[in-house]
Amino acid sequence: MRKSSFFLCSLAVEVVVLGLLLTHASFHREAMREGIEEKAAMVRSLGLTDLCLFTDARYTRNLSQADLFSAFQDNPLSLDHFPSGSFTTPPIWIMRRR
């Protein structure tokens, strides 16, 4: 087998696999739609405000409800020491007021 044939075949295989994964994504989205709607219904019925992504600190558990000075909440030198703080940005209204 020519080297170019091998390369083109392997590239074609990669493209096909990616295409199959994108098809999987499309089907999976449809399958998950009901679950998303049910989660939205739960949010509505319980009056929830945030995703349960980071439960290590109260200002990362409910990001949208956090105090305005969350990272410095206990004293001015109390820098953010929770690892999850490194994934998040300050609430949007704090950024807007700057």
Added chain:
Amino acid sequence: MDYETQMRSPIERQRGIIDFTLSSLMRRKVKNVGLLCLYALIVFILASAIFFTSSIKKEASLILRGTPEIIVQKMAAGRHDLFPLRDMEAVKNVRGVAAVEGRLWGYYFDDRLGANYTLIVPPAARSSAEPSEARPLFWFNAAALEPGTIVIGEGVARVGKLSKGDSIAFTAYDGSTIDLKVADTLSSKSELVSSDLILIGEEDFRKLFDIGKDYATDITVEVKNPREIPTVASKITRVLPDTRPIVRDEILRTYDSIFNWRGGMMIVILSAAILAFVIFAWDKASGLSAEERQEIGILKAVGWETSDVILMKFWEGAIVSLTAYFAGVILAYVHVFLTGSLIFEPALKGWSVLYPHFSLTPFISAEQLITLFFLTVVPYTIATIVPTWRAAIIDPDAAMRQTGE
């Protein structure tokens, strides 16, 4: 078909050059395979970050559409304080307000497990309106939440090894112990919003935290016309200056900005990837190795045109970058959507004892794949061609002699 005829066909010519390029790459097998693996790893990390962040943002925007239109928090000394229910009347009187309701919720740190729970009193009126035969997992019966019972999220059940009928001992504000029986657990499919939740009756909640009947944690405001939400929020601030209204749009935008590239961990990932590409590009753009230069000299001496040499180097860059791109993207998809972001999980968990087990919905767009393609494949291929063009335009004799440079 003889060789000359074959070479006249454009496709055959390209295939001939690819054959030669692959042979050339295989002569430096260790270096090029190492380069390919590293390149694929960078694409994998970037693609994983893009897939994860865009999917979680999209899912958040869909799930959080049902959040209250306005939440009003009482502020005292710069902190969130309990909301006196007598102030609800003032909010109800604001023009445009349809309904006002108090919310009771808070956090409880379990010393035994080192886990933070979110305790919430379900609004009875809304919860009883939800039952459906088709959705038993997400429905809970508020009427079944009798005093002394709780409904727990799947994360709480998993960490505490709890099931229906078990009890959790809570330490109340005065040090006394309150045992609450698990009446039910919320579905594992809802973990993204409910993993650490404990649904508790109003009476038990007030007894646990010593919150009087005249107070709520905060209040939710329903607005008659959704377009008037910002106006109503500013009116509430005027009526009750010591409060902070949080509107639904702000909640949604908070999750739109989460995992932003300006965030700490994300900037580390992005800078590491950019630095790696700078090193790749520098390696290529700073010039060719003595061996490569000699190879170009020989090719030109045996009759290759400058355009042929550049084409060969174009294919060299394209072979490496295309293979790495597709391998990286495929592995990233498997990582994020089929293994639950296994590599990111320790970082995302942080110090959380309760971490939700959830599978993300794959919201992938062509735009993301094209952006990634232009970020990775194009710069590398260009960086491969430029120094080759410089070497290919000089005399073959000089190219072969300048091997020491």
